[in-house]
Amino acid sequence: MSDSQPPKTPKPPESSQRAEGTAGTGLTATDIGALDRARAGEAGEPVTVGVRSGMWGPSLGGDTSGYGGLEKPILFPGAAARPYGEYFDEVADELERALVGGSASFDEAIEKVVVDRGELTLHVRREHLLAVARALRDDPALRFEFCAGVSGVHYLDMPGEELHAVYHLVSITHGSRRVRVEVSCPDADPHIPSIVSVYPSNDWHERETWDMFGIIFDGHPSLTRILMPDDWPGHPQRKDYPLGGIPVEYKGATVPAPDERRSYN
Amino acid sequence: MSTHTTDPYATSPLDEEMAEGAHVFNVEGGDWDDLVDEATSLHEERIVVNMGPQHPSTHGVLRLILELDGETVTEARAGIGYLHTGIEKNMEFRTWTQGVTFCTRMDYLTPMFQEAAFCLGIEKLLGVTDDIPERASVIRVLMMEMTRISSHLVGVGTGGMEMGATTVMTIGFRERERLMRIIEMVTGLRMNNAYIRPGGVVVDLPPGTIDAIREMIPQIRQGIKELEDLLNENPIVKGRMVGVGVLDLAGCMALGMTGPVLRSTGLPHDLRKSAPYCGYETYDFDVITRTSADAYGRLRVRFDEMYESLRIIAQCADRLQDNPGPVMVADKKIGWPAQLALGPDGYGNSLDHIREIMGDSMEALIHHFKLVTEGFRVPPGQAYQAVESAKGELGCHVVSQGGTRPYRAHFRDPSFNNLQAVAAMCEGGQVADVIVAVASLDPVMGGVDR
Numbered sequence: 001m002s003d004s005q006p007p008k009t010p011k012p013p014e015s016s017q018r019a020e021g022t023a024g025t026g027l028t029a030t031d032i033g034a035l036d037r038a039r040a041g042e043a044g045e046p047v048t049v050g051v052r053s054g055m056w057g058p059s060l061g062g063d064t065s066g067y068g069g070l071e072k073p074i075l076f077p078g079a080a081a082r083p084y085g086e087y088f089d090e091v092a093d094e095l096e097r098a099l100v101g102g103s104a105s106f107d108e109a110i111e112k113v114v115v116d117r118g119e120l121t122l123h124v125r126r127e128h129l130l131a132v133a134r135a136l137r138d139d140p141a142l143r144f145e146f147c148a149g150v151s152g153v154h155y156l157d158m159p160g161e162e163l164h165a166v167y168h169l170v171s172i173t174h175g176s177r178r179v180r181v182e183v184s185c186p187d188a189d190p191h192i193p194s195i196v197s198v199y200p201s202n203d204w205h206e207r208e209t210w211d212m213f214g215i216i217f218d219g220h221p222s223l224t225r226i227l228m229p230d231d232w233p234g235h236p237q238r239k240d241y242p243l244g245g246i247p248v249e250y251k252g253a254t255v256p257a258p259d260e261r262r263s264y265n
Numbered sequence: 266m267s268t269h270t271t272d273p274y275a276t277s278p279l280d281e282e283m284a285e286g287a288h289v290f291n292v293e294g295g296d297w298d299d300l301v302d303e304a305t306s307l308h309e310e311r312i313v314v315n316m317g318p319q320h321p322s323t324h325g326v327l328r329l330i331l332e333l334d335g336e337t338v339t340e341a342r343a344g345i346g347y348l349h350t351g352i353e354k355n356m357e358f359r360t361w362t363q364g365v366t367f368c369t370r371m372d373y374l375t376p377m378f379q380e381a382a383f384c385l386g387i388e389k390l391l392g393v394t395d396d397i398p399e400r401a402s403v404i405r406v407l408m409m410e411m412t413r414i415s416s417h418l419v420g421v422g423t424g425g426m427e428m429g430a431t432t433v434m435t436i437g438f439r440e441r442e443r444l445m446r447i448i449e450m451v452t453g454l455r456m457n458n459a460y461i462r463p464g465g466v467v468v469d470l471p472p473g474t475i476d477a478i479r480e481m482i483p484q485i486r487q488g489i490k491e492l493e494d495l496l497n498e499n500p501i502v503k504g505r506m507v508g509v510g511v512l513d514l515a516g517c518m519a520l521g522m523t524g525p526v527l528r529s530t531g532l533p534h535d536l537r538k539s540a541p542y543c544g545y546e547t548y549d550f551d552v553i554t555r556t557s558a559d560a561y562g563r564l565r566v567r568f569d570e571m572y573e574s575l576r577i578i579a580q581c582a583d584r585l586q587d588n589p590g591p592v593m594v595a596d597k598k599i600g601w602p603a604q605l606a607l608g609p610d611g612y613g614n615s616l617d618h619i620r621e622i623m624g625d626s627m628e629a630l631i632h633h634f635k636l637v638t639e640g641f642r643v644p645p646g647q648a649y650q651a652v653e654s655a656k657g658e659l660g661c662h663v664v665s666q667g668g669t670r671p672y673r674a675h676f677r678d679p680s681f682n683n684l685q686a687v688a689a690m691c692e693g694g695q696v697a698d699v700i701v702a703v704a705s706l707d708p709v710m711g712g713v714d715r
Contacts, residue, residue: 049645052667074645074666116646117389145518148651149682151662151675168649168660168677172532176539180649201521204685205677227346227714237354237673258358264639264669 046075050157079112087177088113088120091142095122095132098139104128121180126192129183133198136169136179144169144179147195149205152213154239162187163215167195167202185215194220212237311339316699324423325710329687329699338699341691343684348714356674360640361387362601364671366459368661371676372712373456374419377412378654379676379712380461381405382661385542386650386674387463390643390665393594400590401465402543407478407581408448408460409543409652410574414485415444416655416707417567421492424564424704428505433495440488443481450474453612463641464594468605468612470585478582482575489571496564506561510690510702513558520686524657524679525570526706529555529562536653548577560705567707599641602633640669656680656707676715680708 053071083089092113096106109128114121124132136144148168155162161184171177185192194217196203206217207226214235217223225232234241243257288307304312316329328344352371356364368383369376388394422437445455451470452460460467496502512522514530527534533552537545553569555562593600606615622630643665651660657679664673683706690702 050666072667076645076647117392117648119389119648121647146521146523148521148658148660149677151673151677153647153664153673166647166662168651168662170651170658172534172539176536178540178649180647199521200519201682201685204681208681225346227349229346236351 044081045078047078048073049076049155050074077114077116080115084113084115084120086118086120087174088115091120091177091179094139094141095135098135098142099131102135103131119178119180121182123182123184126183126185129181129193130195130198132181133167133195136181137198142171143173144171144177146170146172147199147202150202150209152209152215152237154213154237156239158184160186163190163213165192165209165215190214191216191218193218194223196220211235214238314696324703324708327684327703327708327710327713329703331691331696331699333696336695336697338691338694338696341688341699343687345681345684345710345713348710350715352715353674353676356671358670360669361463361643361671362640364674365462366457368674368676369457369459370711371715372654372656372659372678372680372709374416374709375412375654375656375659375712376456376458377405377408377461378652378659379661380459381409381543382650382652382654382659382676383663383674384461384463385652386648386661386663387643389648389650390646390663391463391599392644393464393596393599396594396596397465398591398594399544400469400585400588401592401594403581403584403588404451404466404470404592405461405543406545406548407578407585408451408458408466410577410581411444411448413655414571414574415441415448417571418444418489420655420704420707421496421564421567424701424707425496425502427700427704428502430502433492436488436492436495440485440492443485443488447474447477447481450477462593462601464596464599464601465592467601469592471607475582475585478578482579486572486575489568493568497568502564503561505697505701506559506564506705507557508559508561509694509698510560510563510705511558512686512690516686516689517558520689521682522657522686524654524683525563525566526657526683526686528553529566530558531556536651536658540651542650542652548580550574550577560701563705597632598636602629602636642667642669651677654679656709656712657683676712678712678715680706680710681713681715684708684713 051071051073084092092106095110099106099109104125104127109124109132111123111125114123122132136142146169148170151166151168153164153166155164163186164182164184167181167183169179169181171179183192190213192215194202194206196206196217197219203221204226206220207223209215210217210220210223211225211228212235224230228236243259288304312333314331314333316331326347328347330340330342330344331338332340350370352367356367359367365380365383368379371379385394388397418437418441422434422441425431425433425437448458449455451474452458452467454460512520512526512530514527514532516522517527517530517532523534531554533554535552536542537550538552550573553566553573555566602618604615604618605612606617622633645665645667647662647664649660649662651658653659658677659679660677662673662675662677663671666672686706687699687703690706691699694702
């Protein structure tokens with residue numbers, strides 16, 4: 001298992017961009033220009049969400065000791081190109097049609113469309129989230145009437161888009177079709193419009209994401225902590241949240257916090 | 266019962282001015298009428314009652330904040346978070362395989378569903394969904410359906426106990442014990458099993474399991490029948506449950522309700538049918554619905570679902586009989602290396618495996634060590650997998666950064682979402698109906714707070 005390659009290359013889903021997405025790019029850790037281009041999210045280019053360093057196998061050179069400072073970019077699947085496959089094209093077409101005449105067109109509202117592992121993700125610009133959510137819920141051809149909540153993800157190494165809110169929508173009308181809506185905001189300005197007015201069920205889910213990640217959902221009826229105590233400082237599931245080490249002392253040394261221990265990654 | 270103007274246990278009110286002069290009563294048993302007399306003597310118009318977080322009928326540590334006008338609930342709010350243990354954060358510091366032992370502890374009445382959702386999510390990330398051996402999928406279905414019955418039995422049983430019907434609880438737990446025996450026989454544990462693992466299940470069924478299951482099915486059916494005879498047409502039960510905790514289809518859709526609560530409104534939405542996983546599309550069973558949309562309808566949905574689960578279990582037993590196949594994915598880079606065997610002290614590495622890694626093959630030892638201590642790597646990306654838990658849609662959102670641990674694992678617990686309906690179900694009703702309405706949601710705080 002010392003090999004840095006994934007144990008098994010995922011099978012490309014029927015539609016997929018994935019095979020050329022990860023395998024075809026010759027990105028290396030030192031190729032910073034490529035990283036920047038990847039971050040811009042050109043069609044098909046994988047997106048770099050960070051750099052992993054640590055103990056690596058022989059695929060990145062002869063050093064198998066793990067102490068050579070080996071680094072590897074973390075590549076998420078990039079924007080997909082048409083056709084997306086399955087029902088994804090239909091959803092995208094219908095959304096494009098439903099957004100006509102609204103506050104923003106499809107291209108303005110949707111940053112990119114990602115198809116990966118048989119799942120459709122719409123990356124929505126935060127200022128247009130409400131319009132997109134309303135279209136997804138109300139349009140008869142879309143009818144994503146069920147929102148299974150929001151999940152926060154903190155990408156430390158994505159400047160300007162550290163915090164992501166990921167919504168999972170289901171259309172019961174159209175046979176449990178699913179679409180994932182992903183919205184990002186910078187850590188310095190952690191505001192995302194609340195979609196509680198569209199999906200009332202998101203009330204507690206948004207409170208949880210505020211509690212755990214510090215994303216402020218503007219327009220939420222009462223954005224208060226829900227799992228942590230009211231007076232708790234900080235947002236525990238952020239990656240930069242300080243973790244306490246165990247103050248067990250042995251000959252002057254203490255046990256470090258879990259994120260500072262030497263470990264496989 | 267006593268009146269304190271300075272309550273040592275009270276939390277400090279956010280608005281001291283508003284709380285100025287408020288009277289606080291602590292009720293620790295005793296006669297409710299005494300409290301009512303005491304309160305009425307103060308000529309207070311509204312009473313705010315804190316029910317829980319330590320109250321026998323709040324399903325664990327749920328805190329209900331009720332504003333009362335006499336016996337009528339004018340406002341109801343649910344306070345949660347008392348059982349938050351940071352499981353999702355903890356999982357970020359364990360390997361993918363170890364994560365199973367954490368998420369199984371979320372909703373402790375439905376451990377198999379969390380395990381299944383998490384493992385199916387990982388398998389989607391790995392791209393091995395189609396490589397999971399048939400037998401492993403059948404065992405997963407078998408375990409999930411047994412868990413569904415045991416969860417429903419506890420839901421019905423504790424719900425009955427909260428209404429004062431102790432027999433319902435004892436019968437429910439007695440029947441659950443039959444399932445627990447089989448689950449323990451297979452996994453070694455009654456709950457917190459960590460049995461379903463990425464790539465399959467941890468160990469094959471021990472000899473005699475299928476016979477034990479076949480023996481159990483009629484007994485459980487008999488037990489459920491007994492509960493049904495006791496409850497279905499019982500005038501007290503109907504008096505307490507019919508028309509109580511009503512939430513119609515529009516309300517359910519708005520509040521994102523799933524599971525028996527949604528199906529009690531007549532919408533046959535069941536992920537096992539509409540978005541099958543683990544081969545559910547190949548089993549013969551019906552989705553149960555009712556149209557009354559109240560606590561009684563949910564009770565009947567749960568009863569009928571247990572019979573459907575028994576049908577599925579019988580089909581699983583037949584399939585397992587004919588299919589000796591492996592129970593772990595063939596890819597040695599993912600599958601757990603140890604072949605477990607039942608020894609005198611429980612499950613452990615089989616002697617053959619120990620002989621091989623200690624005596625014969627250095628490479629096998631290294632492989633075992635690396636895979637167990639370091640784990641396998643999962644290609645970067647994200648996946649969402651939903652399964653139909655006993656309580657509704659249980660979703661798992663897993664994000665990998667290519668490492669041996671999850672970058673993020675989020676669980677959408679059905680109880681967490683469903684508790685949002687407490688206000689809609691209880692306001693305008695009686696205090697006693699709050700208990701019935703909450704019990705009909707069947708929330709488990711371990712899952713709600715995670």
